Amino acid sequence: MRFISTRGGETVSSPEAVVKGIASDGGLFVPEQFPQVTAEEIAALCEKDYPERAAFLLGKYFDEYDPEELLAALREAYARFDDVDAAPLLRMDNGMYMLELFHGPTCAFKDIALTVLPYLMKKGCEMLGIGEKILILTATSGDTGKAALEAFREKEGVKIAVFYPEEGVSKMQKLQMCTTEGDNVDVCAVRGSFDDCQNAVKKIMNSEQCRAAIAEKGYRLSSANSINIGRLLPQIVYYFSAYCDLVGSDQVKVGDKVDFAVPTGNFGNILAGYYAMRMGLPVGKLICASNRNCVLTDFFKSGTYNAKRPLSRTMSPAMDILISSNLERLVFEVSGRDAALTAERMKSLSETGKYSLRAEELKKVRESFAAGCVTDADTVECIYDFFIDYGYPMDTHTGVAMCVAQRYEEKVAEDVNAEKYPTVVISTASPYKFPQDVLYALTGNDVKDSYKGVKRIHLLTAMKVPECLKEIRYKPMRFKTVLPADKIYDEVQKFLG
Numbered sequence: 001m002r003f004i005s006t007r008g009g010e011t012v013s014s015p016e017a018v019v020k021g022i023a024s025d026g027g028l029f030v031p032e033q034f035p036q037v038t039a040e041e042i043a044a045l046c047e048k049d050y051p052e053r054a055a056f057l058l059g060k061y062f063d064e065y066d067p068e069e070l071l072a073a074l075r076e077a078y079a080r081f082d083d084v085d086a087a088p089l090l091r092m093d094n095g096m097y098m099l100e101l102f103h104g105p106t107c108a109f110k111d112i113a114l115t116v117l118p119y120l121m122k123k124g125c126e127m128l129g130i131g132e133k134i135l136i137l138t139a140t141s142g143d144t145g146k147a148a149l150e151a152f153r154e155k156e157g158v159k160i161a162v163f164y165p166e167e168g169v170s171k172m173q174k175l176q177m178c179t180t181e182g183d184n185v186d187v188c189a190v191r192g193s194f195d196d197c198q199n200a201v202k203k204i205m206n207s208e209q210c211r212a213a214i215a216e217k218g219y220r221l222s223s224a225n226s227i228n229i230g231r232l233l234p235q236i237v238y239y240f241s242a243y244c245d246l247v248g249s250d251q252v253k254v255g256d257k258v259d260f261a262v263p264t265g266n267f268g269n270i271l272a273g274y275y276a277m278r279m280g281l282p283v284g285k286l287i288c289a290s291n292r293n294c295v296l297t298d299f300f301k302s303g304t305y306n307a308k309r310p311l312s313r314t315m316s317p318a319m320d321i322l323i324s325s326n327l328e329r330l331v332f333e334v335s336g337r338d339a340a341l342t343a344e345r346m347k348s349l350s351e352t353g354k355y356s357l358r359a360e361e362l363k364k365v366r367e368s369f370a371a372g373c374v375t376d377a378d379t380v381e382c383i384y385d386f387f388i389d390y391g392y393p394m395d396t397h398t399g400v401a402m403c404v405a406q407r408y409e410e411k412v413a414e415d416v417n418a419e420k421y422p423t424v425v426i427s428t429a430s431p432y433k434f435p436q437d438v439l440y441a442l443t444g445n446d447v448k449d450s451y452k453g454v455k456r457i458h459l460l461t462a463m464k465v466p467e468c469l470k471e472i473r474y475k476p477m478r479f480k481t482v483l484p485a486d487k488i489y490d491e492v493q494k495f496l497g
């Protein structure tokens with residue numbers, strides 16, 4: 001399949017889109033069209049396991065890749081998960097469904113795509129005859145960093161550097177990243193926010209000068225963030241997979257609609273849901289859930305994206321984001337794929353912090369999306385109530401989604417014109433990844449030590465502690481660098497030697 005830039009001009013093949021990560025004009029790659037999945041095909045997918053579902057759906061985009069090799073790579077990736085299913089769907093006693101995406105090697109949903117990305121990239125380089133090594137720069141609000149480090153560490157011909165906001169990740173996330181082994185990895189704390197990290201990385205990727213200097217050292221730049229299509233497309237699969245599991249357990253019939261509630265930061269996860277919908281998955285609404293940083297809720301309400309506001313630090317740090325990169329892809333679609341207009345809006349965003357949709361575009365957006373935001377106090381209450389009432393512990397991000405989903409359901413129940421569909425809440429992280437905040441939500445107790453939190457949550461919930469979080473406890477902290485955002489490029493040069 002061919003991919004085009006949201007800002008016009010460039011058309012590339014799927015391996016090129018993966019290897020480049022971002023278009024030369026600063027835009028994001030999007031598929032030239034959305035491949036369609038028929039009702040018969042959905043019914044057939046329901047008979048298959050997760051890797052087969054993934055191979056079928058991804059094969060429609062990555063048709064330059066060998067289908068059998070792709071399936072083998074997917075099987076290998078998902079064999080590393082600690083559940084037989086990479087994305088198990090659970091029925092909750094409140095009638096909602098929980099799609100658990102945290103069974104991968106680093107306990108967050110980023111593993112779903114990042115365990116597959118090394119194959120897509122390596123094979124892509126081979127197909128394109130690229131001889132240089134790859135340098136992957138990653139801005140992270142905590143979870144992408146570790147998932148990318150685990151995916152690429154000790155991989156030949158690749159180096160990876162990760163930048164995270166010094167004050168913007170949980171202690172456990174920091175431990176996970178800074179104890180990563182391997183000679184080809186670098187991890188740095190940045191004095192600033194996730195947006196500062198993401199801007200700095202994007203700036204390097206868009207600079208001819210930086211690219212040339214890095215090329216001189218024998219490297220090509222790429223990205224493991226969800227701006228990379230290789231990160232985004234594997235996330236489409238779990239929307240179909242959840243739907244198939246609902247069909248398989250007779251909860252819905254093929255063709256019935258389902259709502260998805262998604263805890264949202266950079267808009268990558270929920271955008272994959274939108275792509276699934278465009279491919280033909282029967283979706284009612286995609287419910288975009290935010291914490292106090294309610295830029296997206298305001299956008300869906302007013303049609304104006306306004307990032308000019310202070311960032312709040314919350315209990316759901318992976319969602320403490322003001323510039324949601326992947327929204328560019330949605331804005332491109334609803335503009336009728338108007339690349340010039342999209343480029344203009346993104347220019348306005350970087351210069352003034354704002355842009356607005358036209359009324360008919362906003363109407364289109366609202367047909368597919370609902371949105372809501374909640375405070376930390378709301379989230380704590382929701383996690384506590386849910387555990388007491390239904391015995392299921394949630395992480396703080398999933399708690400945001402559940403809280404927003406419950407409010408949405410209440411609103412729909414009151415509205416005689418609104419249609420009510422089954423709701424799937426997307427669970428993006430293990431509660432053990434945010435042990436202090438989760439323990440606080442469950443008991444009201446504060447503990448300083450992450451592992452004390454882990455132990456108490458385990459005693460309270462009897463939920464299994466994931467191996468990957470257990471084993472880092474006694475590993476040395478290898479990375480201690482802290483730098484301002486404008487020194488990220490210097491660090492990259494140092495890293496390359």
Ligand SMILES: *Cc1c(COP(=O)(O)O)cnc(C)c1O
Pocket residue numbers: 108109110143144226263264265266267268269270318319397398428429
């Ligand atoms: C990354 C992340 C999110 C936000 O996902 P986006 O794709 O950035 O919207 C939500 N929850 C957790 C736990 C995450 O790691």
